[in-house]
Amino acid sequence: MENRATVNKIIPFSNVDGPGNRLAIFFQGCNIHCVYCHNPETINLCSKCKLCLPGCPTKAIKEDLNNIQFDNKLCVECDQCIKICKSNSSPRTKDYTVDELLAIIEEYKLFIRGITVSGGEPTLKAPFITELFKKVKSIGLTCFVDTNGFFDKEDISELISVTDKFMVDIKAIDNLESLCDTKMSNNIDNLKYLLSLDKVYEVRTVLIEELMDLDNTVDTVANIVKEFPEVIYKLIRVHTEGLREEQKEKIKDKIPSQARMKEVEQRVEAIGVKKVEIIDFPSV
Ligand code: SF4
Ligand code: SF4
Secondary structure (H helix, E strand, C coil): CCCEEEEEEEEECCCCCCCCCCHHHHHHHCCCCCCCCCHHHHHCCCCCCCCCCCCCCCCEEEECCCEECCCCCCCCCHHHHHHCCCCCCCCCCCCCCCCCHHHHHHHHHHCEEEEEEEEECCCHHHHHHHHHHHHHHCCCCCEEEEEEECCCCCCCCCHHHHEEEEECCCCCCCCCCCCCCCCCCCHHHHHHHHCCCCCCEEEEEEEECCCCHHHHHHHHHHHHHHHCCCCEEEECCCCCCCCCCHHHHHHHHCCCCCHHHHHHHHHHHHCCCCEEEEECCCCC
């Protein structure tokens, strides 16, 4: 197992990453590359190219021989570095050991129900997170994984066994290549597998016109999820928050209308899904 894992950010209290108040850890690195990724700075590891250094208004990023150093105390979170970076990375990441993360979690343990790991794609760090989850569960907290669903279930079997629940993205059923960069045809079998183990808290689909077979995807997922009344199906209207200019260009005329969102919600309910949630963003 790697001793350290690179973390993009830690949010001590989140109420959108699973049930109750949760500490959310966003790991750096992703195995697909979605056209609408709203955390593009979590996709790649920093190559230390130093391109972002001159743009930092507070000198929070400094050259250090062949490396760069980031000073959290100087950072004003203006995100200039992220906008400049051409590698979909961030200089503000930090490497942690399992015990260092556990020490942070313990500071908040009286105020949270559990932790959620996200990304990037957290299953890429399965051995590290398995170790973390074992320790977090020993202090009485629940452990959730927010995944894009593109994993080999044999490779992450131990992580699955120590995870309380997963939150799984289903991007599309067909023609995934227009949405993201993966050789897998789709991840429906992984969803079915996790459902059969009673390991799914929610399933999510980002709705975007033209780039996905929206109706077929939603109907297929709804027909699976309806057999599991406790599982939430979240329908997310694609939005431009956090996107780079080139991403905004690709999606700006493909955002479903509110009437279309309503129509899809009603269809999913008619199929028999008990818990349907529409996620809309005022900025679209
Ligand atoms: S967000 Fe980036 S550019 Fe802005 S102050 Fe922090 S390190 Fe500097
Ligand atoms: S964050 Fe991006 S621009 Fe800055 S040093 Fe790393 S790879 Fe280069």
